[in-house]
Amino acid sequence: MRRLNLWNRGILVLVDVVLIFLSYLTSLLFRFDNVIPTNYWHIFLRNISFIIVIYILIFYFFNLYRSLWTNASIDEFMFAVGACIAGSIVTTGAQYLIARTLPLSVYIMAGVLCVLFVGGFRMSFRVLRRSIMILNRKNPTDFKKVLVIGGGSAGTLVIREIKNHPEKKLKVIGVIDNSHYKLYSSILGVSVIGDRYIIAQ
Secondary structure, rough: OOOHHHHHHHHHHHHHHHHHHHHHHHHHHOOOOOOOOOOHHHHHHHHHHHHHHHHHHHHEEEOOOOHHHHHHOOOOOOHHHHHHHHHHHHHHHHHHHOHHHHHHHHHHHHHHHHHHHHHHHHHHHHHHHHHHHHOOOOOOOEEEEEEEOOHHHHHHHHHHHHOOHHHEEEEEEEEEOHHHOOOOEEEEOOEEEEHHHOOOO
């Protein structure tokens, strides 16, 4: 199991290396309309390894290689965003200190692309997991219909757990909540259908 975890983390690091490289290369191509001047191309080749190392170390510091991305939430995504922003700031500052820099717009654009590439790749694990779970619901008639009482944080947690475990064969058909402000709203795709008096109906 430990070897498997190390193997998975190694693959994730390798993917990050590729995504960071593509972020900077894409921003450089965009900045110069696909025709990169020779001097900037040489600067890019000399510095990209240094840039990648800084990003990977920051990602490690932000625990991006310890999270279970199949269960990722907005918190994990914000950590990925924060790591990319921190990496962009540190690499830009370091490059200006050693006076071997690309245009500032390249660093800014690369930071934005890094957020999109790295954050998007990680959240794709959850999207894939959710898609597989939906496809595995081959016969929804076998599912037992349930109502969730309460549309607050506890009710939201219950709905999420039911959706994350289709093997329990439960289907939430509605949420009961006494707050009129929540009536006909939606919680994780489930409608608030009324207050407690509707249960008798």
